[in-house]
């Protein structure tokens with residue numbers, strides 16, 4: 404005769420497997436989408452409140468509109 408505890412554990416695993424797969428897939432997708440964003444440096448001009456970005460990691464960069472030197476945005 405089969406053990407009811409075994410069936411409980413079996414169905415529980417069957418129920419949780421898709422959830423674990425969905426979580427792993429979403430975590431992988433998030434990391435893949437965020438990696439290029441994290442590599443960029445974002446600036447916000449204090450003068451004209453414009454957002455702009457640099458492809459290389461620099462601390463300061465002039466605003467493309469007014470030319471004011473701004474420090475990078477910290478997130």
Ligand SMILES: [Zn+2]
Pocket residue numbers: 448449450451452453466467468469470471
């Ligand atoms: Zn500006």
